[in-house]
Amino acid sequence: MSFRAPVNDYQYIMHHVVGFDKVSGTERFAEASDDVTAAVLTEAGRMCDEVLFPLQRNGDLDPARLENGVVRTSKGFADGYKAIREGGWVSVAASPEHGGMGLPMTVTTAVNEMMSAACLSLQLNPLMTQGQIEALEHHASEELKAIYLPKLVSGEWCGTMNLTEAQAGSDVGALSSKAVANGDGTYAISGQKIYISWGDNDFSDNVCHLVLARLPDAPAGTKGISLFLVPKFLPDNNGEAGVANTLKVVSLEHKLGLHGSPTAVMQYDGATGWLVGEENKGMAAMFTMMNNARLGVGCQGIGAGEGAYQKALAYAMERKQGRTPVEGGTGTIVDHADVRRMLATMRAELFAARAIALANAVAIDMGTATGEADWAARAALLTPITKAFGTDTGIKVAEMGVQVHGGMGFIEETGASQYARDVRVTAIYEGTNGIQSMDLVGRKLMDGGEAAHALIDEMQGFAEEARATRPRMAGLVWDATENLREATEWMVAQKDMTARFAGSVPFLAAYARVLGGYFHLRAAVAEGGEGPRTKLARFYINRLLPEHKAQLGHAMQGADDLYALGIEDLESA
DSSP: OEEEEEOHHHHHHHHHTTTTHHHHTSSSTTTTTHHHHHHHHHHHHHHHHIIIIIGGHHHSSSEEEETTTTEEEOTHHHHHHHHHTTTTTSSSOOOGGOOOOOOHHHHHHHHHHHHHHHHHHHHHHHHHHHHHHHHHHEEEEEEEEHHHHHHHHTTTTTEEOOOOOOTSOOOGOOOOOOEEEOOSSOOEEEEEEEETOOOOOOSSEEEEEEEEBBBBTOOOOOGGGGEEESSSSSEEEEEEEEEEEEEEEEEEOOOOOOOOOOOOEEEEEEEEEESSTTTOHHHHHHHHHHHHHHHHHHHHHHHHHHHHHHHHHHHHHTOOSOOOSSTTOSSSSSSSSSHHHHHHHHHHHHHHHHHHHHHHHHHHHHHHHHOOOOHHHHHHHHHHHHHHHHHHHHHHHHHHHHHGGGGGGGSSSGGGGHHHHHHHGGSSSSOOOOHHHHHHTGGGGTTTTHHHHHHHHHHHHHHHHHHTTTHHHHHHHHHHOOOOHHHHHHHOOOOHHHHHHHTTTHHHHHHHHHHHHHHHHHHHHHOOOOOOHHHHHHHHHIIIHHHHHHHHHTTTTSHHHHHSSHHHHHOOO
């Protein structure tokens, strides 16, 4: 099977669905013209097709391993990373001041997604570095920026994020790693961190860890956490990787998937580190990296789904089984109604998730370019939706891809199951999807639902205008936005947060489902006539959009029936 990055899809969505022209029309991103954007996406797509995709199976069959304290990466990954680094794909959005391209986050989002589709295990490495670059750009001292950013931006050095400890997962405030001032502006970092993606590698000159730790006498909980930059090798007087720091990889986890991405247990034994941001303000600095990563992880889900979809489609178009029910059909299983349903669902879901992610990125870019609070609020609202819906979509599509393959999907040699195994963790790391939904109905509705309602108003206004050319589809989308408005008002009215949280997952799913209908409608209106995007929009709006009604019904049930079930009721008889 070959792979082809869906460059045309990105360009269509950017220019006809999510309003990328607003971004390129700002002074900040004036250089991101249509020609420049097309050239960047085309070149990145070629690298994904020709260099990264051939490594996809290698990561699964030849996993990263720890040998005598040294991490050995999968066959070909060093060459793949070299292509990423030399192409500048680590730093598409990074500031030109430190060697980055300075292009919009929207372009980075598209590039990250296509790299995820080609080889998710390897793509996770530059994604971590991108988040570290953004955190340092916003919070590090000028001295740290001068030393680290040029190396990270060039890809010579890689970055990681160290939050989780054995007793401190989603409850980050329970961490116990310690930092003690050395008296020279540096700190001694001690503790153990788990689940560290790409905690080490054998192809970069240095690995730079952003580590959350607690200073002596720091307040309890998240208010007492500071952030430190702790490199594998200490920079020498010339800013090059020098002597080894006192940290090590203790072990690598054995995982369901993503075998090519080494997930490390990291040990810090008085390792030298530098404070990033203010003391006890580490979570604010780390959230810069985490929000970047949440958008990126949403795109990982979409990308993995794209890879699974292309594989399933190729198989369906060559596999013959049973008598074709279509006059003049292909003679393969793609002619069968249920296989056609699955493929159409996969394609429609991916389009919806991709549009949501790119709309999120546009909001980030507009906030950066204009400084307007409304754009920042839009970006904040869309981030948990992008992360949760993007990864849930990837999991759903990858599982459906196995089903399209039938029995061969359960056989490892086909590679269909790899997508399902690799993508599963995306709903867990960078904040579980349950936490994303709680964030949506909690923090993101603290404005009284203003940002959520503003987006609903936009969707409903467009649906009203679209009645002139797409009356049935527009009417269904308009009705869905009105249902969503009522549910959002219900959520805002709940003062008991447990009542909100009990329905947060279906509420997020419904919001995403309605957003998907809106973006599909925009695509159909922009296309005109009866082209492929209009046909796909009709499929989504007729068959998938109605799911929002059941989701919203679930969302507004409150928590009483959940807690009416006691522990004894949940135990097996």
